Amino acid sequence: MNGDAAPVVLRTEHLGRRVGDVWIVNDISLDVRHCELLGVVGASGSGKSSFLRLLNRLDEPTSGTVYLGDQDYRQIPPPTLRQRVGMVTQRPFLFPGDIASNLRFGPTQRGETLPDSEIASLLERVGLPGFAARNVANLSGGEQQRVSLARSLANRPEILLLDEPTSALDEQAKVGIEELIRKLVSEHCLTFVLVSHDRDQARRLCDRVAFIEAGKLIRVGTPEEVLSA
Amino acid sequence: MLKSLFHSQVALGLAQAAIAALLALLVVFLARRRNIHLESDAAIALVRGIVQIVIMGSLLVLLLKAPRWSSVFLLAGMIIAAGSISAKRAKNVPGAQKVSTYSIAAGAGLVTAVMTWAGVIDTAITSLIPVGSMIIANAMNTNGLALNRFRSEVLAHSGEIETALALGAAPEKTIASYTEASIHSSLIPAIDNLRSLGIVWIPGLMTGMLISGADPLYSAIYQFVVIAMILASSGLTSLLSTTMIRAYVFSPAEQLLLKESA
Numbered sequence: 092m093n094g095d096a097a098p099v100v101l102r103t104e105h106l107g108r109r110v111g112d113v114w115i116v117n118d119i120s121l122d123v124r125h126c127e128l129l130g131v132v133g134a135s136g137s138g139k140s141s142f143l144r145l146l147n148r149l150d151e152p153t154s155g156t157v158y159l160g161d162q163d164y165r166q167i168p169p170p171t172l173r174q175r176v177g178m179v180t181q182r183p184f185l186f187p188g189d190i191a192s193n194l195r196f197g198p199t200q201r202g203e204t205l206p207d208s209e210i211a212s213l214l215e216r217v218g219l220p221g222f223a224a225r226n227v228a229n230l231s232g233g234e235q236q237r238v239s240l241a242r243s244l245a246n247r248p249e250i251l252l253l254d255e256p257t258s259a260l261d262e263q264a265k266v267g268i269e270e271l272i273r274k275l276v277s278e279h280c281l282t283f284v285l286v287s288h289d290r291d292q293a294r295r296l297c298d299r300v301a302f303i304e305a306g307k308l309i310r311v312g313t314p315e316e317v318l319s320a
Numbered sequence: 321m322l323k324s325l326f327h328s329q330v331a332l333g334l335a336q337a338a339i340a341a342l343l344a345l346l347v348v349f350l351a352r353r354r355n356i357h358l359e360s361d362a363a364i365a366l367v368r369g370i371v372q373i374v375i376m377g378s379l380l381v382l383l384l385k386a387p388r389w390s391s392v393f394l395l396a397g398m399i400i401a402a403g404s405i406s407a408k409r410a411k412n413v414p415g416a417q418k419v420s421t422y423s424i425a426a427g428a429g430l431v432t433a434v435m436t437w438a439g440v441i442d443t444a445i446t447s448l449i450p451v452g453s454m455i456i457a458n459a460m461n462t463n464g465l466a467l468n469r470f471r472s473e474v475l476a477h478s479g480e481i482e483t484a485l486a487l488g489a490a491p492e493k494t495i496a497s498y499t500e501a502s503i504h505s506s507l508i509p510a511i512d513n514l515r516s517l518g519i520v521w522i523p524g525l526m527t528g529m530l531i532s533g534a535d536p537l538y539s540a541i542y543q544f545v546v547i548a549m550i551l552a553s554s555g556l557t558s559l560l561s562t563t564m565i566r567a568y569v570f571s572p573a574e575q576l577l578l579k580e581s582a
Contacts, residue, residue: 148573149482169574170488177486184483197487246487 097124100282101176101250105155106145107306115141117306118155123250126280128272130297130314132287138306139286143252146284147176159249170200177248181255183239185227190214190238193227197246205245216279217241217271233264237271244275253285257292269296290318341366383445391448395432398453399425402460410467414577415568419561420463427557428452428459431549440545450525451546455553458510462554463561466506470562473498474569474578481576491570499562503555510554514547523547 101123108116115138123129133139144150146157148169157164164172174197185193191210198205210223217237227238236256243251253272257265273296275281287293293300293314300317302310310317322339326332348362383390403421410416432452435441441451474481477498484494517523518540526543530536569578 147486149486149575151571151573151575165573169485170490173486174488180479180483180486182479184479186480186484196484196489200488200490200493242487 097126099123100125100160101146101284102158103146103155104158106142106152106157107154108141108145108150109153113306114153115306116145116152119303119306119308120155121301121308121311123282123284124299126276126282127298128276128283128285128296130285130287130293130300131303132290132293132300132318133303135288137303139288139303140254141306142303143178143254143284143286146250146252147173147178149173149178174201174246175248176250176252177243177246178252178254179236179239179243179256181258183235185230185235185238185242188227189223190219190225190227190230190241191223193238193242194223194245196242209245213241213245216244216275218267231264232260233267236260236264236268240268240271240275244281248281250282250284253283255286255288258288265292272296294318337370341370380445380449383449386445388443388445388448391443391445391452394449395429395452395456398456399428402428402456402463406460406464406467409464410471410565412578413467413471413565413568415565416467419564419568420460420467423463423557423561423564424456424459426560427463427555428456428553430556431455431553435549440549451549454525454546455550458550459553459557462506462510463557465509466502466558466562467565469505470498470502470565471578473501474576475580478576478579485574485576491574491576492566495566495569499566502562503558506558507551507555510551514551517544517547 099122103119103121106116106119106121107114117138119142131139131142141150145152148157148164159167159172159175167175186196191207194210194213195205207223211220214220214222217240219234219237219241222234222238227235230238236259240251240256256272257268260268269292272283272285276283285293285297297314299312300314301308302317322332322335326335344362344366348358351358379394383394400421402424403417406424407416407420410420432441432448432455436443436448441448474495481494481498485491513521523543523546525546526539529539529542534542569576571577
C-alpha cells in the first residue's frame, strides 16, 4: 500500500479524447504513484478502456497530455514509451510459436536478446515454471493471460496497464491472475493501472480507485471511499 | 443466327452485347436467389463497360490520325481512372485513392515506358494503347486485390497489431506478415494467367494477331511477352501500394488508424 508520500510516476493533465462529437475521455487529471495498484472502474462504455489506451499513446489525446515522471510523453519516441508503459489486454493475443519467442518479442524490438535464464525466471514469477518451450496453441485461457503478463514484464516496464485482464477467464483462473497481480505489486514493487468493470475485484486488489462515468473522472480515493459512495 | 438477322456490323455488335449482358444478368438473378446481391454493382458495371468501350473505340478511330505522343495523355487518363476504380476496393482505407493512383502509375507506367523504349511495344497508337491498357487494367486489378486483402487482414488482426505496438514494435514490423499475404494473394491471377497460357486460354491479342495475318509463332511469343509484362507491372504495383499504404494506416505517433469503426 502506498501513501500520498509515494512519488508520482505518471500524471495525466486534463486528458481528453473526442471521437466525432463525443468526448469519450473528458478532462481527466490523475496521478499514479510508485508501486501502487490503481483501479479504474466504471460501467461498460464509460470510457475507462479509452482512458487506459491514452496512457501508452495507443490512441492520441485530443486535449491535455500525460507526464511520465517529469517528461511530457509526446517527447518520448512511441516504442520507448510503450516499453516503459506496458499493457496487458483482455484477450492475450499471443504470437504463434512457443512461449519463449513471445517473451523475447519486446526485447528483440530494441535489439536485445532475452537470455534463457531470464525467461525461466519470468515464467517462474507468473506461475508457469518450465513452460518456455510450450506452444501457445496448447495453453488454457488462464495460462495464456499469464504468458501475456510475462511478455509485458520481459520489457521491464515502469508501469503496467491492465485492461480487464480477467474478464474472459473462468473463476479459478481469475483468482489465480488476481493473486499473481497482487504478488507482483507487493514483492516486486511494480506499478499497475487496472481497468475493471468488477467493483469487487477493484475492492480486493486496488490501493486506490478512480471512478469514471461518461468519460469523466467522478471520484478517486481508497476503494472504501470510492466504491461505497 | 444473329448474322442472318443483322446486316450492319454495329447493329450485330449491339445484339451480341445484349445477349452477353442478358447472360450476365441471369447469373446475377441466380446469385440473388442465394441472397447474394450483385444487382446494382453488376448493372452499373455492364452499362459503364459498354459505354466506356464504345467511347474508347470511337476515340481510337480519331487517335489513329493523331500524333504518336498523344497516346501518353490517353494512358495517363487511364491510370487516373484505374486509381479511382481500384481505390474503391479499399473501402475506408485512408489514402487509398492517392496510393492506388501512384502505384499504378509507377508499376504500369514504368513497365510500359521501359518496354516501349526497348522496342518491345511499338510506339504506334494502335499498339501502345491496347497493350498499355492491358498492363494498366491488370495493375488496377492487382492493386484492388492487394489493398482489399490488406484492409481485411489489418481489420481482422487489429488486436495482434496493437499488442505488438504496445510491446514497442515498429509499425512496419507489426503488419509485415499481413502485407506479405496481401501481395501474394493479389498476384495469384497474374501468375495463374502465365501458368495457364496456351493450355487453358489463348488471349485475344494473339487471336487478333493471327486474324490479321501475323506469324503464329511470333504471335504466341508476343502474347507471352505481354502476359510477362503484366506480371511485372502487377507485381511492382502491388509491392508499391502495400508499402505506401503503411504511411496512411499508422499515425506519426505509431497508432493504428485503420479500425473497424473507421
